Amino acid sequence: MIEVGLMLDMRNPPRWRRPWDRFYAQTLELVEEAECLGARSVWTSEHHFFEDGYLPQPLTLASALAARTKAMRIGTAILVAPLRSALQIAEEAAVVDLVSGGRLDLGLGAGYRLPEFEAFGADHCGRFATLRRRVQEVQELLAGGHVTPPAIQDPLPIWFGAGAAKAARYAGRMGLPLLNAWSEVAEPYLEGLREGGHDPRTGRMAGLLNLLIADDPEEAWARARSHIEYQWNSYGRYGVEGLGVDPPPPIDAEAMRKPRADGCPPFLGAFTPEQAASMIAALARRGPVESVHFWASMAGLPDDLARRHVELVCTRLRAALESVGPERGDARAS
Secondary structure, X not given: OOEEEEEEOOOOOHHHXXXXXXXXXXXXXXXXXXXXXXXXXXXXXXXXXXXXXXXXXXXXXXXXXXXXXXXXXXXXXXXXXXXXXXXXXXXXHHHHHHHHOOOEEEEEEOOOOHHHHHHXXXXXXXXXHHHHHHHHHHHHHHHOOOOOOOOOOOOOOEEEEOOOHHHHHHHHHHOOOEEOOOHHHHHHHHHHHHHOOOOHHHOOEEEEEOEEEOOOHHHHHHHHHHHHHHHHHHHHHHHOOOOOOOOOOOOOHHXXXXXXXXXXXXXXXXXOHHHHHHHHHHHHOOOOEEEEEEEOOOOOOOHHHHHHHHHHHHHHHHHHOOOOOOOOOOOOOO
C-alpha cells in the first residue's frame, strides 16, 4: 500500500494570523489526531525570513512532534543542508531519533534562497556540491561512532531532496531514497540507481502533493483559492529575492489544477479522496512511490477546511490506497 502523511511549514500569514503560541499548539494537536486516524508520517520544512513565519528550524519542531506521537515516522522535507555543518546536522538528527524511539527520516536538500545563504555565510553558487558533500559527511559521522549519543537507527535513513531530473539521477547513483514523488523524476532516478550499481527494485520515492482533499472539491477550492495563491505567489517572490530580477507573475491557479493527460496529479487542485487515489495510483505506475504527504494546512486555511482535509487524507484516502503499491517489479531494470 501507499502510505499517507502530513507536511508542516507553519505558515501564519498576516492576513489570517492567529496567536503564534496557539497556532503551534493547535498544529501539534492536529498531528496527534492525524496519527490516531491513520497518518503514517509527518514532515517538516524550512525557510527563513518569510513574513508568515515559515518554519526556520525543522529538527526543532521534529523533536516536539517526536514527544507528542507514538508510531508515525517524522521527517524533514527538507532540511537545507548547506546552511549547517555536517556535525550539527548529525548530532541534532541523532537526538531527534532518540526522542522518537528511532522514527526519524532525515531529508536533506540544497535550498535556493540567496538571503538565507548570505545570513548563514554559506556558498549559494556551490550549494549542490555542498549538499552532496554534506550527505556523505553526515553518513560517515553517524556510521563512524563520532556522534554521541548515537542515533537508534543504524543506518539512519537519509533522503535526498531533488526537484529536477539531474538531481534525482544523482540520488539514484548514491543509492539514496528520493524525496520527490512526481512522475517526471521517476525514470531519471531509476536510471541513476542502475548507473550506480544499485538494484532498481530497492528504489524508494516519497513526496509532497499539493492537493486539497474535500467532500465537495469545488466548494473547498473556492474557499481555499486565496490561501493557495498566497502560498505559491510568495514562493515566487521570495525565490528571486536578492537576485536582481523581477518576481514572476502571479500564478494561474485555474490552469495549474487542470487534469493531466497521464492521469497523474496536477500541480494544484482540490479532489475527493477517491479522485486523488486514482491519480496517486498513476504515480505509482511510473516509479517506486511508497508514501505521499499533504500540507496539513495551506497558508492560514480556515480551521474547519483544514481539519476535514486532514481527516479525509487519513481515513478515506488512506483506505483507498491500501490496494495501491509502488511500481517495483523489475523497476524497469535492464
